[in-house]
Amino acid sequence: MNDLPTKPDPADPAAQPDGADKPALLTASPAAGSAAGPAFSAAAGAGTPLQRPLTIAVIVLGILLAAQTWSSHNQMRNLREEMARRLQKGDTVNTETGALARSVQETAKELQIKVGLLESRQTEAQSQQLALEQLYQDLSKNRDEWALAEIEQVLSTASQQLQLAGNVPGALIALQNADRSLSRSDKPQFITIRRAIAKDTEKLKALPSVDSVGLALRLDNVMAQVDTLPMLADEKPTLPAAPERKVRAPAAKPAVAAKGGKAARDASVPAEEGSPWLHQAQDVWNSWSSEMWTDVRQLIRVRTVDTPDALMLSPSQAYFLRENLKLRLLNARMALLSRNETAFRSDLIAAQEALNKYFDTRAKTTQTVQALLRQVQGSNLAIEMPTLADSLNAVRNYKAKP
Incomplete structure (x- = not known):
């Protein structure tokens, strides 16, 4: 028997085709429904079995297209929203990046x-x-170098003082200090320097000693006494000193007679000659006669002056004469300290001549001043002072070594 297709019953849900059990899908897309409507109606009107799957396929395809369109639309919308969010976020990031860049620039500055x-x-x-x-x-230089530099400076100063002022004691002290400083280091390299220092020390010790300070003090003493010296032009010249009186010894007591009368008689003779009243009378006569002779001498004065012009000096000229004498002595003192033998001798000779010509040489003060000047003039200043070249050359040669 042939099974003929029959028209499905609308009331039977089992008899409904696969595409007909979903009316919602048919209404979901109006365009698809309108397009599939004639085919559906034609298929329904025809009722052939070959047209039904085609209709279903078309419907499904329409549904898929609609779904695809809806999905694409949603994706595009979501993409736009995401792009907008991304752009907004990018603007925010750009703003923050600009602020950060400015901050970095300020920090860099x-x-x-x-x-x-x-x-x-x-x-x-x-x-x-x-x-x-x-x-x-x-x-941090070597201590020896500093010591040698100090020794060189001390020796150079001592050499200058020795040549200019003849300061022999000062030069000896400088040499002794230099030798003491070198002996502290106790190095064999300093033997040559110490040998040269010892040689110069022996030279200075062999020199004759000249007491320059003592001579200068004597000249100062003479200059201090110039104003008190009596001059020939004074109104009351100083008289020569009176002779000293002889003091008689007291009379001896008579000796006691012993062993015979002859000794007693011999002892009684000097006792009678040295009676006290006789000596007293003799002393009174001597004092009275000396006073009388002094008064007589003051009445008449006889003086022998070799230079009459010395008596004609006025007070002002006498003052300048004393000052010139002081200047002469001061120049002699300076020549003594500078060891100028010629100037020293000439100034002292000029001072002696002035004393002999214008001052009273019979006065004791004048004689004392002349004696001091003769003592000073008798000193020998013509001494050739050695140099400390050996010691200085030894120190400098040692320092020049590499």
């Missing part, structure tokens, strides 16, 4: 300023370090 300050301080620190290194090098 501050860092550059700080770096410049640090560089300047580093340069200053380097210069200070160089100065400290130089100072350290200067301070």
